[in-house]
Amino acid sequence: MTDTTSRPLRLLIVEDSERDTAHILLTLRRGGWNPDSKRVETREEMLAALQSGAWDVIVSDHHMPRFSATEALALSRSTGVDVPFIVVSGAIDEDTAIALMRDGASDYVLKDRLARLPAAIDRELDQVQERRAKRRAESLFQSVLRAAPYPSAVIDRSTGGILDGSASFAKQFLGGRGFPIADRLTSVVPFSQPERIEQILARGSGTAFYTVYHSEGGGRTANVRCYSVDHDGGSYAYVVIEDVTEQHYLKAAFDAIEDAVLIISADRRLLYANHPAEALFDQLYFGMQLEQRFDQKRIEVNGQPYEVSAVAFRFAGESDSSTIVTLHNVAEEEELQLLATRDALTGAWNTRQFGSTVAEQIDLVRNGSNASMALIDIDHFKPINDELGHAAGDAALITFANVVRAELRLADVFFRLGGDEFAIVFPQLSASDARDVVTRIYERLQRTPLRFDGVQRPLTVSCGIANLTSDDSEESARVRADRALYEAKRQGRARFVLA
Numbered sequence: 001m002t003d004t005t006s007r008p009l010r011l012l013i014v015e016d017s018e019r020d021t022a023h024i025l026l027t028l029r030r031g032g033w034n035p036d037s038k039r040v041e042t043r044e045e046m047l048a049a050l051q052s053g054a055w056d057v058i059v060s061d062h063h064m065p066r067f068s069a070t071e072a073l074a075l076s077r078s079t080g081v082d083v084p085f086i087v088v089s090g091a092i093d094e095d096t097a098i099a100l101m102r103d104g105a106s107d108y109v110l111k112d113r114l115a116r117l118p119a120a121i122d123r124e125l126d127q128v129q130e131r132r133a134k135r136r137a138e139s140l141f142q143s144v145l146r147a148a149p150y151p152s153a154v155i156d157r158s159t160g161g162i163l164d165g166s167a168s169f170a171k172q173f174l175g176g177r178g179f180p181i182a183d184r185l186t187s188v189v190p191f192s193q194p195e196r197i198e199q200i201l202a203r204g205s206g207t208a209f210y211t212v213y214h215s216e217g218g219g220r221t222a223n224v225r226c227y228s229v230d231h232d233g234g235s236y237a238y239v240v241i242e243d244v245t246e247q248h249y250l251k252a253a254f255d256a257i258e259d260a261v262l263i264i265s266a267d268r269r270l271l272y273a274n275h276p277a278e279a280l281f282d283q284l285y286f287g288m289q290l291e292q293r294f295d296q297k298r299i300e301v302n303g304q305p306y307e308v309s310a311v312a313f314r315f316a317g318e319s320d321s322s323t324i325v326t327l328h329n330v331a332e333e334e335e336l337q338l339l340a341t342r343d344a345l346t347g348a349w350n351t352r353q354f355g356s357t358v359a360e361q362i363d364l365v366r367n368g369s370n371a372s373m374a375l376i377d378i379d380h381f382k383p384i385n386d387e388l389g390h391a392a393g394d395a396a397l398i399t400f401a402n403v404v405r406a407e408l409r410l411a412d413v414f415f416r417l418g419g420d421e422f423a424i425v426f427p428q429l430s431a432s433d434a435r436d437v438v439t440r441i442y443e444r445l446q447r448t449p450l451r452f453d454g455v456q457r458p459l460t461v462s463c464g465i466a467n468l469t470s471d472d473s474e475e476s477a478r479v480r481a482d483r484a485l486y487e488a489k490r491q492g493r494a495r496f497v498l499a
Contacts, residue, residue: 006034009121012049014060014072015088016041023114024059024088031118042066046075055083057121062089062096062108069100077104082131084124088117133269133287136315136322153185154229155237157204160184163236172215185239190214197224201237204228210244221245260306260327264290266320280327294325305330343416345394346401354415357425358474364427371468372431374424374438375481379460379493381420384450392452396420400459403448407440423481431467431498438463438496462488463496 009028015021021039028035038053040046041064049055058076062069069087076085087100087108097108106124109116151169153162163180170176173188185201186194192212200206208224220243227238251274254261260277264270273284280301281292292301294308309326341353349357361371378400385393397420404414408424415423426434442461450457464484468477484499491497 006032009033009035010054010056011035011037012046012055012058013037013039014041014046014058014064014067014069015039016061016064016066020061020088020111023111024117027114027117028121031115031121033118033121043071043075046072050076050079050081054081056125058083058085059088059117060085062087062092069105070103073100073103073105082128084121084128086117086120086124088114129267133265133267136265136271136318150243151241153239155185155201155239157201157228157235157237160201162188169241189241191224192219200224200226201239204235204237213241259329262290262294262325262327264294264323264325266322271322277327294323294327298330299327301327346397346416348401348414348416348422350415351417353413354417354423354425355474357413357415358468358477361425361427362468362470362472362474362477365468365472366470370428370430370433372426372429372434372465373468373477373481374426374434374463374465374496375417375478375485376422376424376461376463377485377489378420378422379462384457388452388455388457392450392455395452396450396459399448399450400445400461403444404441407437407444409437412437431465434465435496435498438465442496460494462493464488464499465496466499 013021025035038049040049060069060072073085084106086106090111107120151172153165153169156163161182186197190213191197196208200208205226205228211222211224212219223242223244225240229236229238255275260280261274262277263272268290270288270290278284297308299306306327307330311324312321314321343350365371384396411427413425417423445459450459464481466481480499484497488495488497
């Protein structure tokens with residue numbers, strides 16, 4: 001029997017022994033992997049395999065007649081592809097193992113300890129995913145840098161003078177003048193709070209976030225980053241003025257959105273979350289693995305219902321798509337919908353839902369199904385209101401509704417049509433079969449009198465039951481059930497009649 005929990009693994013095996021290859025594959029299957037493998041034993045075969053497909057892991061024997069792990073490792077690294085390379089050998093000395101690890105091998109496993117291999121692969125693949133996530137993040141910021149290179153300058157910390165800088169710095173702040181200049185950074189760049197910049201320059205490192213400076217007649221916002229560099233006995237500061245004006249306004253706009261917004265990578269790691277998302281979920285941070293799934297149209301978070309909207313997009317140079325997820329709290333909307341379709345007192349569906357439900361069941365009857373309906377009135381309801389008050393009348397309605405719900409099937413649908421008038425639709429039941437459900441309701445009602453303010457009074461109802469037919473409309477079906485209801489009343493109430 002196939003193990004449906006096994007994880008797929010594209011495995012390239014550099015090995016001259018079919019027996020050892022079989023042992024490796026068996027060990028991996030026992031370790032929870034489902035390898036799709038190819039065995040090679042020469043440089044030419046391995047090169048062809050590398051060129052013809054993508055591999056998750058390369059496992060290589062150390063000693064082979066026509067090839068070696070050292071050569072295989074060099075060939076793998078020459079492709080520039082980030083694939084874990086694990087050496088599996090019957091015997092390998094420590095110096096050789098260290099040399100292979102120094103040259104780029106991920107791990108080595110002795111053949112008599114092959115049980116370590118599944119865990120080693122698991123660990124290395126996790127590290128590959130982490131490196132890919134890191135590259136995605138770097139790609140994001142590198143794309144911003146390429147689109148708008150930041151002004152930067154190198155400063156002699158002993159004098160405060162600007163020694164060198166980028167062309168964008170010279171163009172924006174020096175009017176095209178060259179370097180070096182004796183002026184301090186805060187004399188050249190008109191920061192609104194220059195003391196913040198002087199503090200990080202004095203420390204030699206740090207970031208002054210969201211610093212306002214003036215350029216071309218307007219205010220701009222930047223993160224001013226300072227890095228300490230020691231060179232030839234001197235101490236220098238490398239300062240980058242990272243203009244984030246647009247990003248600052250964009251982040252402020254995202255944070256102003258009432259809905260929670262998250263950006264999630266293909267491997268379900270968090271790339272961004274706005275303030276409402278941070279308030280909704282505890283301890284969010286960049287790159288974290290998200291346990292919450294957003295692949296449904298509606299989810300619950302902290303007991304509240306949310307409508308999920310997901311838009312896929314792809315970062316430049318990436319083969320996998322990330323997703324922008326928006327979570328909209330629909331608690332109030334669902335409450336309004338509930339108020340529009342439910343009777344507030346009894347919780348039963350209302351008249352609007354009754355009409356659409358009957359119409360749906362008639363359509364099913366036309367396709368060969370069965371269905372029936374019952375109309376019910378509470379007997380002598382007006383005297384309850386007149387003698388005991390409207391609160392007692394409400395209590396009678398609630399008591400009856402609870403009795404009915406206790407006996408209905410999951411498929412049955414209960415409605416309050418108004419006042420003391422109720423209805424039940426019985427999907428897939430003929431009127432004769434629905435009679436059994438109604439009988440149980442009558443029996444339970446006999447055991448459940450109205451109790452209100454110390455007064456106990458029996459509750460009885462009259463009921464008419466009718467089949468739904470393929471020729472019916474909602475009105476014609478209701479007329480037949482209504483006639484049966486009035487026949488039950490004519491016969492003395494506290495009974496039901498089949499149409």
